[in-house]
Amino acid sequence: MTKEICKTCNQEFEIRDADMIFYEQMKTAPPLYCSDCRMARRLVFRNERTLYKRQCDLCRKDIITVYSPESDFQVYCHDCWWSDGWDPKSFGVDYDRTKTFFEQYKELQKKVPRQSMAAVNNVRSDYTNGSAENKDCYMIFAADYNEDCMYSRLLQRDKFCVDCAFLHESELCYECLDSRKCFKCMFCEQCQSSSDLLFCYNMRDSSNCIFCTNGRHLTNAIFNVKYEKEEYEKKKAEILKNYESIEKAKKEFERLKEKTIRKFASQNKCNNVTGDYLYNCHQGVLLYDTYDAKNCSYMTDTESPIDSWDCNNYYYKSQFGYNIMGALEGSQLKNSAFVFYCSGVEYCENCHHLVNGLGCNAIRKGECMILNKTYSKEEYFKLKEKIEVELKQNSVFGQYFPANLAPFCYNETLAHDYFPLTKEESLKRGFRWQEKTTGTYGLETLKEIPSSIFDISEDILKEIFVCEECKKNFRITQAELSFYKRMNLPLPHKDFECRHKEREWQNEILVSSGTENA
Ligand SMILES: [Zn+2]
Ligand SMILES: [Zn+2]
Ligand SMILES: [Zn+2]
Structure with a gap:
């Protein structure tokens, strides 16, 4: 193990022996940045929720996109981007020894059209990003295979869920966090295979419970004590009466959680791992929100990754990945963002089905490509070697894309959610900053939002x-x-973004209190 000083935040960080073995295996250099700064650099490639209206640069249709109208990228709507009306390979350029590789990549990045959003096969779900196969959903992010869901992130195979996060295979849930297979649950955290829970924490196979914690096969209970059905229904109606009664119950729930015995971290079927919100993970450190991982470290929001380090949103059995923001079914991936079904790629962005690629953008199918130009296999590896010499000379070899290549402003992205910075600090670190805020102020037609759902008309x-x-x-x-x-819930009194922050903050508290107990 060695100790290094992070070149971004000047904090000391460790490079473990297991890390060194991995870097050698991947034929890359050890990182110059701590794991937090590495993750922040990847996350500035992910604008999940800051949406804008602008025109498609090809068909001129009005679109919803993650790129602000002022950003100098070419932005195409989903249909145009996927159409044969343009060819990403036509932007291919020769590598020019008089400029740095990253300067050349930046020029390419400005010319090649970007997809308005990362959305695949969604039906009637325009306002969803980082999403696939959703139907009739609105404002859901990092979400796949959902129907009729709204205002949520990290949803998988849910139906009729609103204001939730990290929710899987559930239906008719509201304000639920880190839960699976739940039905008609509201304001719950870490619950599984349960139904009709209200303000419950860490329940399994339970139903009709209010203010219960750590229950197994518990029914008709309030504060973990059994009640008659009538009594229970009375309590439920009391809580759901109006906005104020729910706010009061939220505070009660916070107090309850403080008193509750919690596991030091939420880990199920895991061995030899550190991190939180893990299921069936084996061997590794600093894993978060990860399922079915084998020999992986420094990963967040990933499913079934194998032998990979430093990845976010990395799914479908991707293996041998290092420093990846967004991948599906890949192998031998390095320092790239949003690479799908690719192998042997580095410094690539928004590429699909690319085998052996360096500095490529928006390739939809290709082999042995550098800066969007195709080479013979022999030429490809020769030129790649030359470029690696240049990267080594400039002491950037093996590191993620530099901050100035991030397609978004720092505060538009998840980097700002996870590692908030001031405007000054983010500019100092080489990131850009968005001054304009979306949305309107002062146009309200209704000052008082009704506190109960009863008698509210269309x-x-x-x-x-x-x-x-x-x-x-x-x-x-x-x-x-x-x-x-349908759920007898009052209208929200806060906009989506404030509701989201409140929920994420709750999540933060959970994670940090977990660490303290450990
Ligand atoms: Zn750092
Ligand atoms: Zn278009
Ligand atoms: Zn707000």
């Missing part, structure tokens, strides 16, 4: 609300209103 859909936290305007959609009515 007319409410015409009203413009104001968030009680940040004062931004927001509206209620038809689908949203139907959901609240």
Whole structure:
């Protein structure tokens, strides 16, 4: 093990022997940055929720996109980007020895059209990003195979869920966190295979419980004590009466969680790993929100990764990946963002089915390509070697894309969610900063949001609300209103972003209190 000083934050960090073995195996250099700074650099490639309206640069249609109208990229709508109306390979250039590789990549990056959002095979779900195979969803992010879900992130195979995060295979849930196979649960955390839970924590195979924790096969219980069905229903109605009664219950739940015995970390079927929110993980350090991992370290939001280090949003049995932001089914991937079904790629962005690629952007199918130009196998490896010499000379070999190649401003991305920085600090680190905020202020038509859902008519859909936290305007959609009515829930008094922050903050607290106990 060696100790190094991070070139970004000047904090000391460790490079373990297991890390060194991995870097050697991957034929790459040890990192110059600590694991947090490595992750931040990857995350500035991921603008998940800052959406803008602008025009498609090909068909001129109005689109929803993650690129602000001021950003100098070419942005195409989903259909145009995937059409044969343009050819990513036509942007191919020769490697020029008089400029650095990254300068040349930056020029390419500006010319090659970018996809308005990362959204694949969604139906009637325009406002979803980092998403695939969703139907009738709105404002859900990093979410796949969902139906009728809204205002959530990290959803997998859910139906009719609203304001949730890290939720799998659940239905009719509201404000649930880190839960699986739940039905009609609200305001719950870390629950599994349960139904009709309200303000519950870490329950399994339970139903009809309120304010219960760590329960197994528990039914009709309040504060883990059994009640008659009538008594239980009375309590439930009392809590769900209106906005104020729910807010009161939220505080009660916070107090309850503070008193509750919790595992030092949420790990199931894991061995020899450190991290939190893990399931079936074997061998590795600093894993978060990861399932079925084998020999992986420094990973967040990944599923079934094998022999990989430093990856985010990395799915479908990808293996031998290092420093990856977004991958599906890949192998031998290094320092890349959003590479799908690729192998042997480095410094590539938004590429699909690319085998052996260096500095490529938006390739949809290709082999042996450098800066979007195709070479013979022999030429490819020769030129790649030359470029690696240049990268080594400039002491950047093996490191992620430099900060100035990030396609987004720091505060538009998940980097700012996980590692918030001031404007000054992010500029100092080479990132850009977004000054303009989206949305409107002061246009509200309704100052007081009704506190109960009863007697609310469809007319409410015409009203413009104001968030009680940040004062931004927001509206209620038809689908949203139907959901609240169906679940007997009052309308929210905060906009999506403030609700999201509140939820993530809750999650943070859970993670940090877990560490303390360890
Ligand atoms: Zn650092
Ligand atoms: Zn278009
Ligand atoms: Zn707000």
